[in-house]
Amino acid sequence: MTEYSVEAHGLTKYFEGFTAVDHVSLEVPAGSIYGVLGPNGAGKTTTLRMMLGIVDPDAGTSRLLGNHKPQSVRSRVGYLPEERGLYPGMKAREAIAFMGALRGLDWAEGRRRAAIFMAELGLERVIDEKIRKMSKGMAQMVQLIGSIIHAPDLIVLDEPFSGLDPVNQERLEMLVRRERERGATILFSTHVMAHAERLCDRIAIIARSARRFEGTVDQARALLPMQVRYTPRDAGGDVAASLPPGAERRGDDWHFAIRDDGVEPLLARITASGHGVAGLSITRPGLHDAFVHIVRQVDAGFAADARADAIEESAA
Structure with a gap:
């Protein structure tokens, strides 16, 4: 087994003049769980299919298990395609x-x-049931088990949670x-x-056909600052003066991001203000927040380019 189960460099694919995948590079460490994330239509499925050799790239190279x-x-x-x-x-038993x-x-x-698989997953009651009689989600679980029943070294799942x-x-x-834990590498795409x-050791975020983040x-x-919810004990006077710019009041609470100077200066200002502390919580943004932030930045960049092109065309 090589250091990477999947290596892709500069994968590019065009469909009728549209750039579906734009120079995407990924390296999936062997034995890891790796997520390819992105909005619907971002190019995730096409990227996976090029890696697997199902679709030929118009540019770029890839290696699978060396x-x-x-x-x-x-x-x-083992491959679970988006189309079940x-x-x-x-x-079910025969299908697997x-x-x-x-x-x-x-x-x-x-x-x-x-x-064995069906029993371990609590699905033994449907092992001899025909696929046509199963719910969509149950049939999807059967196909998933069938995709990994041969104990593959690499498991590729395209939107596996959809419909479950x-x-x-x-x-x-x-x-x-x-x-x-068995030693397999798992590569899956999702927009959830x-x-x-919960699962991934590393992720890549694809938006507008290109990779926008990997890590x-x-x-x-960590791309976004930590968020604070502060409830003063004494809400009289100018509470906002002791808080960072942009602090927003919602009911009895104040919400704001921690600035680059950290938590300690903030606590010192709050203490010195005399408003006291009835409640204080500091939370790091979740992956959902980071994902939305990255995608919105990309969309804003495309919108700005489109406006610039329109202005240029009108001037010509």
Whole structure:
């Protein structure tokens, strides 16, 4: 196993003149859980498909499990595509075994592993139920199990949480963690930040077809200042004078961001003001806040460019 299970450099894809993916580079450490995050239509699925060799890039290169030819290592990869699809007449156990057989797993062994997986996830009651009789979410869990039944070294999941109820989302998170403990690398795309915040060792954020951030969840959250909620004991007089510029009053509380000089100067000003402290909480913004901040910055940049182009055209 190489240091990175997936290496992509400058991947680019055009569709009828539209840039779907614009020079995206990613390196997924072996044995990690890595999230590719972005709004709908950002280019996440196309990026994953180029990495897997399903779609040829118009520019750029990639390596999968150390190999430049993804098809040569397909038996070591488990892939759950965004578009779900199972044979509706198959029973769950047979559907899972069939998917394993496509990756070289013995049929009888696939059926045996299917029973173990289904029991561990609390799904044994539907193991012999036909796919057509299952709910969408339950069928999706069956396809997920089928994607990893052959114990792949790399698991790629495209929007795996979409369509799952909270119980099955929890089951999926448990499965992802267990597969990482087994030694697998998990790469998944999502636009739901809560799952990425709980699971991922590293993340990449793609917006407007390009990679806009890469790093740990904590590094993403650190892009925004910590937030303070302060409740004075004595609200009389000019409370705002002791607080940073931009402090906003909401009922009895004041909300504001901590400035670069840190917490201690803030506490000193509040103490010196004589207003006292009835309540004080300091929280770091979550991944959702960082994600929205990054995407809005990108959108604002595009809007500014569009306005500049319009002005230039009108002047011409």
